[in-house]
Amino acid sequence: MPERTATRSLRRLLFLALIAVLGWYGWLKYKEYEAAYPELFPWTELSLTDPVGPYTDDKLAALAPARCAALLGELGLGDATGIVRTASEAQCGYVDGVKLGAYGRPDYGDLTTSCSVAAALSLWERETVQPAAEAHFDSEVVAIETFGSYSCRRLYGRADGPWSEHATANAVDIAAFRLEDGTRIAVLDDWDGAPERSAFLRDVRDGACNLFRTTLSPDYNEAHADHLHLDMARGRPAGWSMCR
Structure with a gap:
């Protein structure tokens, strides 16, 4: 029973870690896109170029x-x-x-x-x-x-x-x-x-x-x-x- 509980806990941790990694990767890709196309977002600073x-x-x-x-x-x-x-x-x-x-x-x-x-x-x-x-x-x-x-x-x-x-x-x-x-x-x-x-x-x-x-x-x-x-x-x- 304790082994099953530990296995479930490990799986949860791995799942949460995967979600965190995917979230961080998604955030990095979003920031790259925002930097490449600032004109598409209302919160980016205006540049006349x-x-x-x-x-x-x-x-x-x-x-x-x-x-x-x-x-x-x-x-x-x-x-x-x-x-x-x-x-x-x-x-x-x-x-x-x-x-x-x-x-x-x-x-x-x-x-x-x-x-x-x-x-x-x-x-x-x-x-x-x-x-x-x-x-x-x-x-x-x-x-x-x-x-x-x-x-x-x-x-x-x-x-x-x-x-x-x-x-x-x-x-x-x-x-x-x-x-x-x-x-x-x-x-x-x-x-x-x-x-x-x-x-x-x-x-x-x-x-x-x-x-x-x-x-x-x-x-x-x-x-x-x-x-x-x-x-x-x-x-x-x-x-x-x-x-x-």
């Missing part, structure tokens, strides 16, 4: 100004960060502005956005805009025309109601793209224009949906007939996004 994943927009929206500036600096995109703008309205202004023209191509002209928008734009250019230009036109986008970012106003310029993301430079309106040979693809003229131009614009819109919390195009309403509105919608719950 990682591919775009299902949680990239949430991570961009949650970026603290100092961390955001550091990420841009790692890519050599942080020449003009930490720009501050105050306003008479408490809901307006920003402390984390980034001057996009400071780092060259594509040229945005004289444009300053919040840091998280600048970070999202850098990923959008690399992962969507330039590949789409190469695929449709065998060219590179050298300039992106906008209707600006900062505007101390409420949504749609109304006298009351919610404040626009533009009030904190947390949004940008994209009007057109210019290629190396001078070709200009404009949202207003080309959304329903020549097939390759229309397809390019829809590709860049769809790619923006993976990076910005809000992406609005001419498919949304008449107010967006001439631009793509992109914003980070701070304060929205994780997982929230709008793509139209």
Whole structure:
């Protein structure tokens, strides 16, 4: 009887040891996978060198100004960060502005956005805009025309109601793209224009949906007939996004 009890105890110990070994092995394999594909997990730290994943927009929206500036600096995109703008309205202004023209191509002209928008734009250019230009036109986008970012106003310029993301430079309106040979693809003229131009614009819109919390195009309403509105919608719950 004592031998049978000892045998059972040994078997239990061996079984528990096997479970522990398998658990440890599984944990090591999981950590390897997490390290190889950090973009697939909501709790990993954002890097602007990682591919775009299902949680990239949430991570961009949650970026603290100092961390955001550091990420841009790692890519050599942080020449003009930490720009501050105050306003008479408490809901307006920003402390984390980034001057996009400071780092060259594509040229945005004289444009300053919040840091998280600048970070999202850098990923959008690399992962969507330039590949789409190469695929449709065998060219590179050298300039992106906008209707600006900062505007101390409420949504749609109304006298009351919610404040626009533009009030904190947390949004940008994209009007057109210019290629190396001078070709200009404009949202207003080309959304329903020549097939390759229309397809390019829809590709860049769809790619923006993976990076910005809000992406609005001419498919949304008449107010967006001439631009793509992109914003980070701070304060929205994780997982929230709008793509139209």
